[in-house]
Amino acid sequence: MLKRLHLLLALFILTVNAAMAQITTSGISGKISSNGETVIGATVTATHQPSGTVYRAVTNVDGRYTIQGMRPGGPYKVSISYIGYKDKVFNNVSLNLGESQNLSCSLQEDAKQLQEVVVSGKAGLNGTKTGAAMSINAQQIADMPSISHSIADVARLNPQLTTNGQSGSMSFAGMNNRYNSFQIDGVMNNDVFGLTANGSNGGQAGSQPVSMETIDQIQVNIAPFDVRQGGFTGGAINAVTKSGTNEFHGSGYFYGNNQDLVGRHYKNMDGTYAQPYDDEKETLFGFTLGGPIIKNKLFFFANYENSEKSYPTQYTIDSPDVKFNPDLAKALMSKIYDLANRQGYDYATSWADKDKNVKSQKAGLKLDWNINEFNKFSVRWSYVDAKQTLGLGGIATLNTTDHLYDFKSKTHSFSAELQSRISPNLSNEARVSYVSVRDERTSGQPAPSITIYKVGNGTMNIGNEYSSMANGLKQDIYTLEDNFTWYKGNHTLTFGTHNELYKFSNLFLQNLYGCYYFDTPDDFLNYYNGCGADGFGGDGKYIKNFYFTQANVEVTGNPRWAPEFSAAQLGFYVQDKWDVTDSFQLTYGLRMDMPLFFDTPAENAKFNEWAAGKGYGFKTNQKLASTPMWSPRVGFRWDIEKNRKYILRGGIGVFTGRIPFVWLSNNFTNTGVQTSSYSAKNNSAVQLIMDPNKQTQNADNLKATGSQLINVFDKDFKFTQTMRVNLGFDFNLLGIDWTAEGIFSKSLNDVYYKNLAYEESGKTLSQTSYMNWDNRPLYTKVADAKSFTNIYAMYNTSKGYSYSLSLSAAKHFAFGLDLNASYTFTHSESVSSMTSSVAQSNWRNTHTYRFSNNPELANSGYNVPHTVKASAFYHFNWGTNKLFTTTVGLIYQGQSGSPYSLVYSGDINGDNGTSNDLIFIPTDAQVDQMQFLGTDAYTAEQQRANLKQWLATTRYVKDHRGEYFERYGDNLPFESHFDFHFGQKFGIRTGKYVHALELTLDIMNVANLLNKDWGRTFSSGYNSEFVSPITYKGDGVFQFANPSDMPLKYPSSYYSRWRGQVGLKYTF
Template identity: 60%
Template sequence: MQKRLLLLVMLLLVMTTSAMAQITTSGISGKVTSQGEDVIGATVTATHVPSGTVYRAVTNIDGRYTIQGMRVGGPYKVSVAYIGQKTKTFENVTLRLGETEDLSCSLQDDSKELQEVVVTGSAGVNATKTGAATSLSSKQIADMPSITHGIADVARLNPQLTTSNNGAMSFAGTSNRYNSFMIDGAANNDVFGLAADGANGGQAGAQPVSMETIEQIQVNVAPFDVRQGGFTGGAINAITKSGTNVFHGSVYGFGNNQNLIGSKYPLADGGYAPKYNKQQEYNAGITFGGPIIKDKLFFFANYEKTNKTYPNLYTLGSESSAVDAAKASDVLAKIADLAQRQGVNYPTALSTEDIYTRSDKGGLKLDWNINETNKATVRWSIVSASQLNNAGSRKALNGSSYAYPFKSVTNSFIAELQSRLSPSVANEARASYVRVRDKRDINGEYPSISVNNVGGGSVNLGIERSSMANRLDQDIYTLEDNLTWYKGNHTYTFGTHNELYKFTNLFIQDLFGSYTFKNYDAFKSYYEDYIAGTIDPAKSYLNQYRYGHANTDVTGDPRWEASFGAAQLSFYAQDKWDVSNNFQLTYGLRMDMPIIFDAPTANEPFNQYAETRGWNVKTNQKLSSTPLWSPRVGFRWDINHDHRFILRGGAGVFTGRIPFVWISNNYSNTGIQLSTYNSYKTNGLDLLLDPNAQEANASKLKATGSQTINVYDRHFKFAQNLRFNLGFDFNVLGINWTAEAIYSKTLNDILYQNLAYEQTGKTYGQVYGSAGAPVEDNRPLFAKTTNGTPFANIYKLSNTSKGYTVNLSLKAEKHFNFGLDLMASYTWTRSMSVNNGGSSVAESNWRFNYTYRNSNDPELGHSAYNVPHRLQASAYYHVSYGSKKEWQTTVGLIYQGRSGSPYTLYYYGDVNEDGANGNDLFFIPTDAQIDRMRFDETDFSANALTRAVFGDGFTAPKLTEDMQRQLMKYWIGHDSYMKNHRGEFYKRYADNLAFEHHFDVHFAQKYSFKVGGQMNSLELSFDIINVGNLLNKDWGHTHGDGFGVYYNPVNYQKNGHYQFTGGYATRDYSDYYSRWRGQLGLRYTF
């Protein structure tokens, strides 16, 4: 495979004439006239003042000029000169990333003397964007209220973007896994698809880049420039700072402790969460840049260190934990006793260690002005991070070994060459290499034990099942080149963007065995029978048992790794046509072709079996390298020729990547290298605490199948959608307005099926058991079709074209000359999908795709990213004062209000017998149906619902059948969605958690002074996140940390009976994010 990869790289280097997927520069263009006539041969000179970098162009036969490949930012001085005309000069021009500023002008005739006409100010209002996009400068980044100092905090100003607490970003209602994130043109999003925030280092809690090094960020949702691709969600493109002719830099530090974080917020079950007794966070660094050779060679370097610790609040008996402390203690004692009796060293200590996140970032960038027509850039950066994960939650007490440090190191190397080959031809070439090394650093080898429903949560010990053998190496190469030809009023672009990947993934779930008990009583029953020597082999004490191992006779290695190579090649052509002075049309065609170099291992018995079933799949089937075409067209119409009323938009196809972990599943699960056992029928199985003794249980499960097979449709295609955008930018009464409409229709998205189960043709018409009441919408039943074969589950990945998103937004901005800037926006979103792809594992993507009809053909429903309403507003006030204006004060306020995360209600149990425990949507019964339901007694735990129904102080040893009926009736009758949908199934993500309001504040006081003739400054800042919670402990709460949450209010019993486990889980708050947080900062700039 490596030889083929090298051959392809060499071939691309030879054949490439153009390539540019993500844009790293800016440009200027315009038309030069004099007395209504086109000026031919006028010289346009643009000088980047800080570095002395010069760019030149000459107007063509139509009086037009274009300069591309220019440094982002500024200020620039641009002059237009022609013999016999007054020279016209634009000063303090600032260029936006990825945009071409229109600097058209009319020269005045003056034959007596040459004079200069100077225009001061930025040309930003003339940017020539056609689609929905937002550009953010380093000043905006610095003034943003932030504690994480991350991309999501800055990018949230885009109206189409919704962010979750864990940093995940959803653009216009699409999955965060379908985004693209580039830094200086190199892919820095997690292309394998494991990090919630979508960036390299995200699993270790690290930001992919120091925000102090960012010059500009561009956020794109619907760019109709065919050069931009690799996403069907949104694209974030960041450019780092460069050196100049003046030595400059900064030293900075930001930090807080437990005194700058909220002490209280209300718990859903009553009372308040405790104050953090220990918490610390700091972020400190240095940047330094300057000339190596004046006007010629420059450098910029940085180093940043981040350290964050906060206490683990979810400890035994703590106020924040919903787990019953007495029962949890009993579980720990009994497991310790079992370990002693089995002669095994098994850890039963709970995690109490402080949660930490640590990272180090560094980088060096060189810019070389080779001559006026060639400019080169080279950059290296590193991010090394570690974070303690899985230490516990409100509903989980986790053992000290169950938590694990996650370690991640990312190195990036980029080289770029900008060339002007002739007055009408320019070229950009770029190559990059990104090296990512991630691993879960576990502490020992122990089976996983989970005891659920211990009061209001679970107790989890041993090693978490997905961490037992988990490491990932990624090597990502990018080759790009972009050729631009300016001819008349046309700008032609021919390009290619090529990404090549190599993945090595160690991932063996349940290597030491995983045991799940349904509740405390089931575990207690097992322990008592074990001690008494009366274990009943016909009784299922366990709810689930899982075990996986490498077949060493095949692999030769018990820690076998899946490895494969892939590529995504892109070629495109485009014409940007200035039809007239006020109308621009852009149209082009892009072709993306995914390639998988290596075939998974052939499993001939399975392949033969699949052929007899007519499934048309094989384990060794490679994806076909099918070209995916993306035609696009965009326009921009300056209606009155004055940039006050601009209508823009377009239509086009966007092709993205998919997380390569979904492809990796097929290499790990051929049924040859790994054997896996997953059984809910656990009678006769023992709780074996020795990780090397699991074969004793596995041998009893041979008949149920030991092979989990992952296959994909041969013609499976990467994600694609058809996107339409219409925008209107206008200025009325000095207010800049933007109205935006985006509609995206799914062309290719994911569909998972389990071929081992098929519908029987029967329906579960009596949803509540044999004595229950039939309902109109019967739930189809499934049956396993692979009994008697070694194939336990067969997960197939294919495509669906079902799904769409609609996004409407309106934004208003106003600048006042006395230093006040105001902004407000409203966004409405509807997002519909078949599968959200929320997991990295095929089993979970199928199993947790909640449905009520057919888990192999799921219905279209709301997506996990459907956040219908979003409001945001900002107010910034900047003022300078003092005799020399040496004092500057900045005050900023940002408001974010939005619908809560979508949520789903489901049964805990397998209602439709499709082999999946917990993917069946909840049926909302009427009061009459509740009266006919049968409930088994369950543990009592006081909460807000029991207090609402039975009053404060009520307690009972158990929740009786009648008590559960009362609780369910009250809960349904007081829920705004369910009370209007009784007698129906709960639709997937049909409702959203409570609306959230958050206010963030930024204060900064700067003092500027000269040192050696150069301006220096010292700035003190204070940021407060969620300031509402500071003003009132009952304000500013947030629910959950990610998109798409789910709750199981009812346990489904095999005897057709139920247990109502609670209904107010949707009121649970995120602990850390529901508190106000403050941070002090000090920055010295020189």
């Protein structure tokens, strides 16, 4: 396999010319005239003044010129000369990443006098973009209030972006956060495997993929109609790092806080106030250094950064405001110890009360070489090493120390880029890159996972987290890119290719040490009381669920077997950017992406025979089809009055992404050949075995009932594709720059799962005596599929859409004040939100009340309707030579809360899915017909009364009695957060250098500092996606707790407090 991969790499190196598909540079273009006539042969010279880098072009027969591949930023000096005419000079030109600034002019005769034009920013509105986009420069990054120093913090003012402050995930225009693209210097840094919430490598270890101190510019794209940009159906973030110049510049910085800079209190839902943190610490320090190796020729830029964070575990077994019952938990734990002792297994653990620790180191080196006036070459290396402790409990979850795990991640990134000006009309850009990612989870002493529900009103987890028993990932990603550009008259023709090659090794054996679930403490005690002196003999019917997976060593040769597979995605495209007139530009192009798959999962002859008999047309040992995926796009920009005061722009096009490769990896892991998965529900044969290495004893008892978990693709499955329409109007009114933006996205190929091991029985729940008002279909195991635990098949769907409407305003005042504000309304619907990395979870999380294998179109898990954003930044230069700078910034971000569903805890329709059945919201008369099972806390009649009270007083459900709760039918309350930044810089000039010392203070959620009721951040119940207020016990019996024990929202302990950070930074 590796030989084939290397062969393909060699083939591309030999046949592909050179360039890039993800934008890392800027450019200038324009038309030169004199007295209304075009000037042919005028020389345009652009000099990047900090580095002395020179770019040149000559106007063509239409008087037009274009220079691409330029360093973003500046300042540039651009001079335009022609014999017999006065030179025109543009000074202080600054270029935005990914944009080509228009510098057109009219020359005058007689070259005795030099004309200078100062360009200190945009002259009018942005006259280059066609689709929804946003550029952020280094100064804006430095001014942004931030403690996490993350890309999400910097990009959050984008009107179409919604962020989750707790997870760091970013959703653009209501799209799946796994469908985004993130590039650093054109190198892929998004998590292509699809495991991290923030979408970047190292995210699971709590790290950012790059030090923000090294970023020069960031570009956010949602609808770029430039066909060079691909690999996403959500949003794309392109970042370029700083480079060295002809002068030595550097920085040393330190940022930190402790518990004294974290709010002591916030208001809980019951009116009480949370307890203060007694121990919290964050430090971040590092340096940057850049300069010349050879003046005007060779430059370097280097950096190092170290970050350490320690957060206290607020909710421990001794915390006063937890939902679980501490005394009951201790009593149950003593029984666990006793069982282990009787079984002769030495088991030791304790309650998790340790701090959450996050550590990371980042380093990088970049070299830029001006080979000559026509060729520029750069190489870059970066490294991130991070570790984070995960698995800590919460207000309703109590975990033991062996349930915690450390997530470790290391990322190496290498890239090389060549930009060439072949002739006045031809240019080329090329890049090759390699990214290595190594992720690993490590737990404490191996132990089975034991979960007991309803310990009070919470859950206790003992033993290893079920997904961390054997979990490690290796990724190797190669990229080859090329753009060849031909400037022909008023046309700019681009021919390019972007190719990605992937190699994965994914160790992922869930439930390797066994997982046991007890529905109540009473169930556990009933099992325990039946055990004999050897710790065995309890009745397994009290074990709600048992799961166990093992590698079949006789096949794999390794008990910790990890599937390995390789794939590629090749992209080819052609585009014409046509300057139809001086004020109207049309861009149209066609892109073709071709996914390739080099490996095949193992053959399961038994399943393949079964699937063929059903007419499904797929089998375990099949590759995805390598089908060309076409993406035509057309965009336009019209400067209506030719003065950049009113600009209409937009376009329509198809965007092709990729699926997270973890979904493909599931098919290699779960063929039913290399691994065997066992499950049992209330099975008397199951025993609670404390030795993690003896779980096969249960497996032997279960072999008669089948042991194969199968994951497959539909034979016609394709990567994701979206058709997107964008229309924007930029205008200046009353001295304010306004933008009205509309984005509509329609799914062409999206993704959902079916469980083919279960089918509709032909009956409905309404035919039962206990739920005769609920018409949902009931399910049963497919008669001839008894030997398969579950069969999860991935399909495409064209259902699903989203739209986003926004209005934003910006105003710059000459005295240093910048104001921005925006409002966005978003609505998104999907068949499945695909929020997980595991097939079973993705199927289960598609909550439904209709058809489990044909889910209805409903609100998506990324549907956040209302977003309001505003910012104010003030810069004041003062002191001798204006070398002292005071900066004050305030950001407001308000958005609808996270969407959630209400589902039954349990399996009410028999489809073998837990917590996937949306509740029917009963009337009081229907509640009277329901049967309840009493608990120690509440009798059956008390539960009936509690449910009626909850239904009558809870938002959304009180207005939808007698209806089903729709998937993600409601959102948590609107959240408002203010973030503050203050910076004071003291500069002093010594020779040609300015040395500066800057003191900074950032306060996130500063409103909580003023009022403890303000700034709360909520999570929905016990889960980020759903709440399970009603438990279905089986046989028509339900349980319901007190409404105060099951609120729909809980405030986040950390993010509901104000959080400060002080900083000290030296620059020269």
